[in-house]
Amino acid sequence: MATRSYQDASRPAANFLTETDELVFVMEEVTRRLRRTFDTSVEQFGLTSTQWRTLAYLYRTPGMTQTELARELELERASIGQAIDRLEELSLIERRNAKSDRRLWLVYLLPAAIELMPKLRVEADIIYERLLAGFSGKDLEQLRKTMTTMRDNMTDSQR
Helix, strand or coil, rough: CCCCCCCCCCCCCCCCHHHHHHHHHHHHHHHHHHHHHHHHHHHHHCCCCHHHHHHHHHCCCCEEEHHCCCCCCCHHHHHHHHHHHHHHCCCEEEEEEECCCCEEEEECCCHHHHHHHHHHHHHHHHHHHHCCCCCCCCHHHHHHHHHHHHHHCHHHHHH
């Protein structure tokens, strides 16, 4: 990717911001706006986007540990602990002792969360439709491939 600067070469900060910087800034802005939009959308259910994502992961994989959830959501254990505490207060999840290791707590959705999931699905679909408006199926497939490659390039093992 080119590294052309957007600033006049006579200025001291010339060549500091590149086209690559601008691309990464746009990607970060999309992520921030998506998170804010999700927060606003799920607020009506008393949730945050982190709590929605926690429910989604538990729906897909029941009985995850707090450590597994933290890893999947890329959060600190304390942060996911707060999300779990709040979801437990809302009677949406419960912690159960692991039979194989009583020190571990496994997290499961409660019926209220399972009933809420279709409403959250509708909210997510509305947001995704807005996010992806104007993209063809071919565009989306290419975007998926590109983003997957970028993700894989940034895995810990690629350092």
